[in-house]
Amino acid sequence: MTTTTEKDSDAAAQDAAPSEQSHEQTQKNNRDQRAAQEERERRRREAVAAHPYVALVTHASGIHPTTSRLITVDVVTFNEAGEIGEDFHAVLDPNTDPGPKHQHGHTREEIAAGQRFSQVLKTLDRLIDGRTLVVHRAPRTWGFVVSEARRAMNAAARANRSRSRGRGRSRRRQxxxxxxxxxxxxxxxxxxxxxxxxxxxxxxxxxxxxxxxxAPSPVASVERAQRPPQEVAREQTLLVRDLFFAVRDAGPVAQRSPKDLRADRFGLQRSHVRVDAVEVPRPRPNPGRYRPGHSLIRGMEVVVAPEVEIDPNTLIEACLREELVYSEKLTRETSLVVCNETTDLAGKAMHAARKDIPLMSDAAFLAAAERVKEQPGA
Known part of the structure; x- marks a missing residue:
């Protein structure tokens, strides 16, 4: 005769069995997932070791990441021999004004049929993480990538918070x-x-x-406009790869760790030194324009043009150390522009010449910074 206690024990054992099986299955699934993840990481490490460089070319709707959006990305990984490992191209739909066609080569219809950046970010992560990223005009190119990535991540975070509050609980987390x-x-x-x-x-x-x-002519032409935009983009990406080897053979390369960069007010990724310098309060009143042949005066406003051989960070640090004011923007208040070009002026140097603002070479500026005076006539 089976007692009530024995029946209860049998029932409890039967209830426990599925629970134990479920727990064991969960553990097995977790082990399988970890093993699969480790295998993916192993394969990725091998891929990075085989092709440790990645060239990236982007086209956008404008020039500043804060006010424009990416329209295309083109990527190739490569090794020391220039051999391509993987390649990737995407047309992106920013769901906003894509800007003029000449910026990227695509029609509005082609862009509307494109992917969202959030759909390609994992692919870019896989191709870029751990590699040496080679770009032409890093503040802008890297600035767009960082800006778009953060925009996609923030949108996903908002969607996940909405899900956790009960709206769309059945949907998977993004x-x-x-x-x-x-x-x-x-x-x-x-x-x-x-x-x-x-x-x-x-x-x-x-x-x-x-x-x-x-290399093809950089000047826009009817022939180039008639070529598929993806073909033109890939041509540029491969040219960046070839240019990397050429400049590296010619001398030291300009490189930064991404940890040393952050966005300026335009979304351009610049060095912490550079962005911080713009935000430093003016230490002294501006004594006016620099007079060639005389000393620099503390408080003078200095602009550094791109055409310099010395690392701009070194020049900017000299400004801060000697209580000179660093500025990104050239105005009539600018005292001096550091620039090595004296002919065929362009950009900041050209505008300085038009405003009769003196130019000084980078080496001369560092020497002058060692002799800064407190005030005129001191």
Whole structure:
């Protein structure tokens, strides 16, 4: 005869069995997931070791990440021999005004059929993480990537918070990826400037030609406009790869760790030194314009043009150390522009010449910074 106690024990055992099985299955699933993740990481490490560089070219609706959006990204990984490992191209739909066609080569219909950046971020993470990222004009290119990644991550976080509050609990949490994590970022344009390469045109093809590379004309043409935009983008990406080898053979390259960069007010990724310098309160009143042949005076406003051989961070640090005011923007209040070009002036140097603002070479500026005076006539 079975007692009530025995029946209860049997029932409890039967109830416990499925629970134990479920727990064991969960543990097995977790082990399988960890093993699969470890295998993916192993394969990725092998891929990075085989092709440790990645060239990236982007096209956007405008020039500043804070006010514009990415329209295309083109990526190739490569090794020391220049051999391509993986490649990727995407047309992106920003769900806003894509800007003029000449900026990126795509029609509005082609862009509307494109992907959202959130859909390609994981792919970019896989291709960029741990590699040396090679770009032309790093503040802008890297600035757009970081800006778009953070925008996608913030949108996913908002959607997940909405889900956790009960609206759409049945939907899976969005995991769009992270801001890519390159080992370092090499800027081919900045490198050309540090190497004192004369540049009247800073576009990729023009700089490549300066280094003796076979490159198409950088000037827009009917022939180029009729080519598929993806083909043109890939041509530029491969040219960035070739330019990287050329500038590296010519001398030291301009490179930064992504940890040393942050966005300025335009979303351009610049060094902490540079962004912090703009935000430093003016230490003294501006004594006015620099007079050639005389000493620098504390409080003078200094602009550093791109055409310098010395690392701009070194020049900016000298400004801060000697209580000179660093400014990104050239105005009539500017006392001096640091620039090594004296002919074929462009950009800041050209505007300085038009406003009769003196130019001084980077080496001369560092020497003058050692003799800064407290006030005129001191």
């Amino acid at each position: 995991r769009v990826g992270h801001v890519p994590r390159p080992e370092r970022i090499v800027d081919t344009l900045a490198t050309a400037r540090r190497q004192a390469t004369p540049l009247t045109d800073t576009r990729i093809a023009a700089v490549a030609q300066r280094y003796g590379l076979p």
